[in-house]
Amino acid sequence: MERFDCVIVGAGHGGAQAAQALRQNGFEGSVAMIGDETELPYDRPSLSKDYLAGKKPFERLRLRPEAFWAERGIALRLGRRVVSVDPAARALGCDDGSTIEYRHLIWATGGVPRRLTCAGHDHPAVQYLRSRADSDRMIAALPGIRRVVIVGGGYIGLEAAAVLRELGKAVTLVEAQERVLARVAAEPVSRFCEAEHRAQGVQVLLGTGVEEIAGAEGGGCTVRLSDGRDCPADLVVVGIGILPEIGPLAEAGARARDGIEVDAFCRTSLPDVWCIGDCAILRDGPGIRIESVQNANDQAATVAKAICGRPEPYAATPWFWSNQYDLKLQTVGLNLGHDATVLRGDPAGRTFSLVYLREGVVIAADCINAAKDFVQARKLIEAGCHVPADLLKDPERPLRELLEVV
Amino acid sequence: MGTITLKTRDGSVHEIEAREGVPIMELIRDAGIDELAAMCGGCLSCATCHVYIDHLPEGAELPGLGRDEDDLLDGSDWRRPESRLSCQIPFSSSLSRIALTIAPED
Structure with missing residues (x-):
């Protein structure tokens, strides 16, 4: 049996940042990080972008060099999955039968x-994109693949579509909603992205779902859609969201809904148990989990400070990015509950922003090839000020100037 | 091959081994310096690999400041004339002995 002063479960962006932030904040106790993948912490967003495209080798995705973890006194327990949490004994049970005790648990x-649940969901042509192993499996299969069906028009689906088109594959993208990015962006951004993908040769099918994946003669499969259409495919990439990995912690009694509930310091309802990143949901926050590197990193810093006795509530402005073809999409803020949008610039010019307002206050912006707006919208959002729509819509007027007029 | 002289936020100075063609952000990260968040992994979507160029070797030239880089740096409260995003500077032997300081965290 091992025992550590702080055990971090998860070796992704959040876990890795938590480990290093503990040391940066002067934590002198023992630290271990448990990860179910065998890899050292790496840059996950690249899996659906440069790594899938073959533009960056895996070595360049490592968040820190191999020696870093030992130098910082962070024990790595990789290739191991935590299957149970005993909050009374402060002990974790792992899938290899080992037990690890903790003082603090992150x-x-x-x-x-x-996952797809339709008939044929386990067809070998069906693949997902979340881990290095997923990406490697796809890369290994690519030479023999001509036709790809992508299920899901969210960021993962669109990024995969862009890479696979650039690699010359015939790509069909199927989205159950009436527009892509329906969950995260308003219509003008959705329509712009849809048009870009169509212009690149992606067949975009909206408002239809997958009924069945049928085996086909001579390899590959047929994706049968709810509108009756059949799409032959050598590869089916499914990007329909993630489910938070919270089972053992929820079973241990941590208050949970679609994620583990945490307070502003990322504390769960269990003593000395903290939760960060994609699987956490702020109790008094926007009511959704935030799936982003920024959120994982900044919450890791919040936890490290709290454990080190200098608590500061989590108050970071969310931001996010996606790269598709030569497009840079950058989002700042959260558009939940917006009651108005203002378009800055002309989507036809491929440089524009969509600003989201609630009761006249700027709360978020989607910026396409518009880093200047991305940077300056943040200041407006953080200022929480009212900005007249007619001033916002003039792309010639820098957003920063609006801070001064209002 | 070559070296980079890097001053971290605590004022200490590090000599970092540099490899041709690798962005300076990755060289700093791979040297085990943990002060650069480099959150977007070097795809020019944030400004968390911000450095100051303190000294450029004679005859060396940096790649020009791109529009996006310029705009992203503008979001930092710590921007100075010698500010750059280190992910945007691939190392080349002519840059050997370049001296940098990691900018304060925003």
């Missing part, structure tokens, strides 16, 4: 891809 497990 749960940073992220999520697993939501």
Whole structure:
């Protein structure tokens, strides 16, 4: 049996940052990080972008060099999955039968891809994209693949579509909603992205779902859609969201809904158990889990400070990015509950922003090839000020100037 | 091959081994310096690998400041004329002995 002063479950962006932030904040106790993958912490967003495209080798994705963890006194227990939490004994049970005791526990497990459940969902052509192993499996299969069906028009689906088109594959993207990015962006951004993908040769099918994956003669499969259409495919990439990996912690009694509930310091309802990143949901926050590197990193810093006795509530402005073809999409803020949008610039010019307001206050912005707006919208959001729509919509007027006029 | 002289936020100075063609952000990260968050992994979507160029070797030239880089740096409260995003500077032998300081955290 091992015992550590702080055990971090999850070796992704959140876990890795928590470990290093503990040391940066002067934590002198023993630290261990448990990860179910065998890899050292790596940059996950690249899996659906440069790594899948073959533009970056895996070595360049490592968040820290191999020696770093030992130098910082962070024990790595990789290739191991935590299957139970005993909050009374402060002990974790692992899938290899081992037990690890903790003084503090940071749960940073992220999520697993939501799976298809239709007939044929286990067809070998069906693949997901969340881990290095997923990406490697796809890369290994690519030479023999001509036709790809992508299920899901969210960021993962769109990024995969862009890479696979650039690699010359015939790509069909199927989205159950009436527009892509329906969960995260308003219509003008959705329509712009849809048009870009169509212009790149992606067949975009909206408002239809997958009924069945049928085996086909001579390898590959047929994706049968709810509108009756059949799409032949050599590869089916499913990107329909993630499910938070919270089972053992929820079973141990941590208050949970679609994620582990945490307070502003990322504390769960269990003593000395903290939760960060994709699998956490702020109790008094926007009511959704935030799936982003920024959120994982900044919550890791929040936990480290709290454990080191200098608590500061989590108050970071969310931001996110996606790269598709030559497009840079950057989002700042959260558009939940917006009651108005203002378009800055002309989507036809491929540089524009969509600003989201609630009761006249700027709460978020989606910026396409518009880093200046991305940077300056943050200041407006953080200022929480009212900005007249007619000033916002003029792309010639820098957003920063609006801070001064209002 | 070559070296980079890096001053971290605590004022200590590190000599870092540099490899041709690798962005300076990755060289700093791979040297085990943990002060650069480099959250977007070097794809020019944030400004968390911000450094100051303190000294450029004679005859050396940096790649020009791109529009996006310029805009992202503008979001930092710590921008100075010698500010750059280290992910945007691939190392080349002519840059050997370049001296940098990691900018304060925003």
